[in-house]
Amino acid sequence: MKAIAFNGSARKDGNTAIMARWVFDEMEKEGIETELFQMKGKRINGCIACYKCFENQDQRCAVKKDDLNDCIEKMLAADAIILASPVYFSDVTPQIKALIDRAGMTAIANNAMLRRKLGASVVVARRGGASHTFASLNNFFFISQMIVPGSNYWNMGFGLEKGDVENDEEAQGTMRILGQNMAWLLKQIEK
DSSP, X not given: OEEEEXXXXXXXXXXXXXXXXXXXXXXXXXXXXXXXXXXXXXXXXXXXXXXXXXXXXXXXXXXOSSSHHHHHHHHHHOSEEEEEEEOBTTBOOHHHHHHHHHHHHHHHHTTSXXXXXXXXXXXXXXXXXXXXXXXXXXXXXXXXXXXXXXXSSOSEEEOSSTTGGGGOHHHHHHHHHHHHHHHHHHHHHHO
């Protein structure tokens, strides 16, 4: 079993990555392979609404001049997908939004190719906008017919500077319970 997390932060290894790793710590204890994909430095442009993915039906976006199809390959190879984003003006980062729009359209065009994979959101906010960002990420999972496990609170933490989230003990606990629930659910599905 494998889980992939897409860190949509413009900062590599910042608060968003820290929180995703807390989820992974619990999954790794249960023997689940994990991969953190840092989107910083990757180029993923927005959807151009060409609808070629409906014509081609090859589980790939027809626009091949950026890194999106590499992300789709990682999604297809994983049993669980985590989308992690800091809050930008009360919503997801442009990198995650482009990933959602294009991977989501490609998934729909290819017979809901992400259906029944696990999906979870991880959000970091300085102060506000976390709930809206959390909903934006979860909408990708819901429209893709994915299974979304919960935790003991919403999957969000608070911090601005790199490492600030380490002071949010509630966020750490929430991420760890999320990781435990994801691992448990993956094992139930595998049976």
